[in-house]
Amino acid sequence: MFYLFKKTIFRYTPEGWQFIRFKWKAEANYFETYAAACGQTGIAQSNEHLLPNETKEIALHRLAAVLQKKGYIANLVADGRVKVKIIIPPWKGFLASAPWFDELQTAVVHPLFTLFETTGNGDCVGVATALDYKAYDFGTINLAAALEGIKAIEKTLPSIFKLEVQASNVSTDSTVKNVEAKAETETTKGEFKGIAEIKDLMSKISEDMINSIKKLAAVPAPASIGYPDCSYHYIEFEDPSRVQGAVAKQLREQLLEKWGVGKDVYWPPLSLYIPCELLHVEGILKEKESFIIEVIQQRQQGQLYVLDIQEGMWTLPTEDLSFQCSLNDTFFFDDGLEWVVFFSHHNTLTFGGDWLMAAVREAYREELELLNCWYEGGIAPEVV
Numbered sequence: 001m002f003y004l005f006k007k008t009i010f011r012y013t014p015e016g017w018q019f020i021r022f023k024w025k026a027e028a029n030y031f032e033t034y035a036a037a038c039g040q041t042g043i044a045q046s047n048e049h050l051l052p053n054e055t056k057e058i059a060l061h062r063l064a065a066v067l068q069k070k071g072y073i074a075n076l077v078a079d080g081r082v083k084v085k086i087i088i089p090p091w092k093g094f095l096a097s098a099p100w101f102d103e104l105q106t107a108v109v110h111p112l113f114t115l116f117e118t119t120g121n122g123d124c125v126g127v128a129t130a131l132d133y134k135a136y137d138f139g140t141i142n143l144a145a146a147l148e149g150i151k152a153i154e155k156t157l158p159s160i161f162k163l164e165v166q167a168s169n170v171s172t173d174s175t176v177k178n179v180e181a182k183a184e185t186e187t188t189k190g191e192f193k194g195i196a197e198i199k200d201l202m203s204k205i206s207e208d209m210i211n212s213i214k215k216l217a218a219v220p221a222p223a224s225i226g227y228p229d230c231s232y233h234y235i236e237f238e239d240p241s242r243v244q245g246a247v248a249k250q251l252r253e254q255l256l257e258k259w260g261v262g263k264d265v266y267w268p269p270l271s272l273y274i275p276c277e278l279l280h281v282e283g284i285l286k287e288k289e290s291f292i293i294e295v296i297q298q299r300q301q302g303q304l305y306v307l308d309i310q311e312g313m314w315t316l317p318t319e320d321l322s323f324q325c326s327l328n329d330t331f332f333f334d335d336g337l338e339w340v341v342f343f344s345h346h347n348t349l350t351f352g353g354d355w356l357m358a359a360v361r362e363a364y365r366e367e368l369e370l371l372n373c374w375y376e377g378g379i380a381p382e383v384v
Contacts, residue, residue: 004236005228007060008120009072010038017076017141019120022048022063024056031059039121039142061226074225078122080143080169084112084150085135087162094309094329095134097252097262100160102244104134105312107158110237112136115149122146123229143169243305243313251305251313259340259352261307261331279351279360280372284323288363292351293321295359302335323349 005024010017017038022031030049034042050059064072086108091098098104116122122140129135140146147167154163243251255261284292297318304316309329316332323332323343332341339353351360364371 005056005060006117007064007226007228008117008123009064009067009074009225010076010120011067011070011072012076020045020067020072021117021120022060031056031063034118034120036120039119039145042118042120057228060228064226068225072225074227076141078139078141080122080140080146081167082138082140082143082146082150083135083166084138085133085164085166087133087164089160090132092131093262095129096307096309096312097256099249099252101312102248103158104161105237106244107156108153108161108163109134109136111153112150114237115153116140116146119145119149143167239314241314241316243315248313251307254337255307255331255333255340258337259333261340276352277357279357281349281351281360281364281370282373283347284349289323291363292356292359293323296321296339296356299338299355300334300336301338304334305332307331307333 005026006022008019008021010019012018015037018035019038019042020033020035021042022033024031028047030047033045033048035045036042048059048063050056051062054062064074086104088095088104089098089100095101095104113124116124116138119142121142122138124136125139126137127135128137138146147165150163150165157163252262256263300318304318304321305313306316307313307330309331311328321332323341324347329342329344332343333339339351339356341352341356342350344350351357361368361371
């Protein structure tokens with residue numbers, strides 16, 4: 001799996017905000033570099049290669065330090081806000097288990113994040129998930145360009161999805177209008193006056209905000225300019241190991257039938273809907289993990305897979321198997337589906353499968369009290 005490692009930095013000029021974006025390409029071992037005015041598609045610059053004995057982390061510090069001296073900063077105040085609510089077919093399980101998840105990623109989520117990333121026009125600042133929608137909040141510099149790009153995505157939207165878009169601009173116009181509306185309401189009650197004064201005051205505040213942003217551009221940025229950006233999606237959309245289409249659909253169906261993966265229970269995992277014994281542990285020492293992984297590698301059938309509840313499904317080379325290779329809640333399994341491992345963001349592990357649980361008990365033979373110490377395992381009650 002190719003984990004995202006990228007950085008976008010900004011500089012204010014008389015013409016407006018500009019950006020430079022570095023994106024690490026693991027397969028090529030260099031940074032792709034793009035630059036343009038915020039809201040415009042980045043123009044490819046020369047690729048930045050590592051120096052001898054240099055890691056990508058050190059290289060990013062080096063590249064950012066040079067640009068910092070030229071006035072670039074790590075973050076800026078994006079006064080535009082766009083909330084994109086994706087209406088989806090109702091689904092009780094986690095999204096990555098849905099039969100239409102791949103289509104959602106390919107047709108909506110990927111284009112949406114690509115829109116903001118490739119134009120340096122802001123980033124995702126919040127995510128919300130419900131039974132019938134997935135919503136993303138974006139902060140944006142060029143609100144008009146962002147809305148135009150979202151309209152283009154909407155034109156090719158599959159019929160099972162629908163977009164609801166809310167846009168706002170924390171600038172003079174929107175701030176004054178909000179205050180004016182409140183003032184007019186209060187005036188009708190005879191309790192509030194001075195609408196003109198309020199307009200003048202808010203215009204002055206907005207002018208001060210703009211001047212503050214301009215001053216900020218001239219102040220040396222903190223050390224964070226050399227650190228990669230955080231991202232709600234941390235694995236490359238274009239990762240060649242991603243599993244989609246008919247293969248992914250079949251695996252999801254088999255996981256649901258054999259292990260209950262994707263039913264409406266979210267926590268604890270692999271419990272209420274599985275009429276078999278499971279083992280749970282909280283955290284795991286490296287030597288115990290290595291022992292269990294070695295047993296899996298010896299009995300592996302076909303391809304090894306990873307199903308991340310947010311990111312989707314990937315193949316995983318046998319030699320790269322590690323229960324903590326992901327940041328989200330993640331399932332591990334193979335083509336045989338005789339076993340399953342679930343790693344949670346709480347650093348808990350759940351094991352299913354007779355021979356796998358035997359290996360877990362062997363690894364914990366001198367510490368059996370650590371098995372199921374936080375959850376009562378055993379055979380789950382019958383579910384109606």
